[in-house]
Amino acid sequence: MAQAVFSTPHSQGIRQIFTEITPYYDFLNGLLSLRLDRAWRRWAVERAVDGSERSILDLGTGTGKFLQAFLARGTFERACGVDLCESMLERARQSVRRPGVVWLAADVSKGIPCESASVDLVSAAFTLRSLRDHLPFFFSEVFRVLKPGGKAVFLELTRPARGILKWLYYPYLSIYLPLVGALVSRSFQAYSFLANSIRHFEEPSKVAEMLKQAGFASADCSSYTGGIATLIRAKKP
Numbered sequence: 001m002a003q004a005v006f007s008t009p010h011s012q013g014i015r016q017i018f019t020e021i022t023p024y025y026d027f028l029n030g031l032l033s034l035r036l037d038r039a040w041r042r043w044a045v046e047r048a049v050d051g052s053e054r055s056i057l058d059l060g061t062g063t064g065k066f067l068q069a070f071l072a073r074g075t076f077e078r079a080c081g082v083d084l085c086e087s088m089l090e091r092a093r094q095s096v097r098r099p100g101v102v103w104l105a106a107d108v109s110k111g112i113p114c115e116s117a118s119v120d121l122v123s124a125a126f127t128l129r130s131l132r133d134h135l136p137f138f139f140s141e142v143f144r145v146l147k148p149g150g151k152a153v154f155l156e157l158t159r160p161a162r163g164i165l166k167w168l169y170y171p172y173l174s175i176y177l178p179l180v181g182a183l184v185s186r187s188f189q190a191y192s193f194l195a196n197s198i199r200h201f202e203e204p205s206k207v208a209e210m211l212k213q214a215g216f217a218s219a220d221c222s223s224y225t226g227g228i229a230t231l232i233r234a235k236k237p
Helices: 011-032 035-050 064-073 086-095 128-145 164-187 188-199 204-211
Strands: 054-058 078-083 102-105 120-123 146-157 218-224 229-235
Touching: 011 035, 011 086, 011 146, 011 164, 011 188, 035 120, 035 146, 035 218, 035 229, 054 064, 064 078, 064 086, 064 120, 078 086, 086 102, 120 164, 128 146, 128 188, 128 204, 146 204, 164 188, 204 218, 204 229
Parallel strands: 054 078, 054 120, 078 102, 120 146
Antiparallel strands: 146 229, 218 229
């Protein structure tokens, strides 16, 4: 029997999923990652920011945690968070207490609402999996909006490649993540999708290659916690 092919839902489906779990999103991120999500964001910011950046665009910003981590470490004069889900953006407005941050509702799978060559840093955390079927176009849009010499930073949930952690991780994806997510949020569909999106996502090296094909001069990957999370960085020439 042929194996079913996983594909990400259309934008409306993605919006519905994240609207359903908005009240539980931050709590479950911490619970399901054993609070490692905070460390992953901190490590990503340390690797990405050198102090020269003056503008940041955070895509798939969710409740704004990744953008908030950057704002705490950088000297940004302009900051914008973009998300498909209005309820997530409302949470971000409430939690990121920094004047001047612009919050935009937009479907970045169809284009980034930003002028070309206008941003020093583009960031996204746990967003690429929801854009899996649109990544070539999305990366071309990221390249477009970055200034020459600008950087793109993507933090994503991935899969351990070897060792005992690999064997423990797949039961976690198949059983623990969707079960606990469903019990807390009462949405089995949402956390089943999130588990499957991790299981079927591209290898980080393939994502780095896609970034180079989009025009980036360099792209590299750094694994965290044995490969459970990966930081992918790219630089525009």
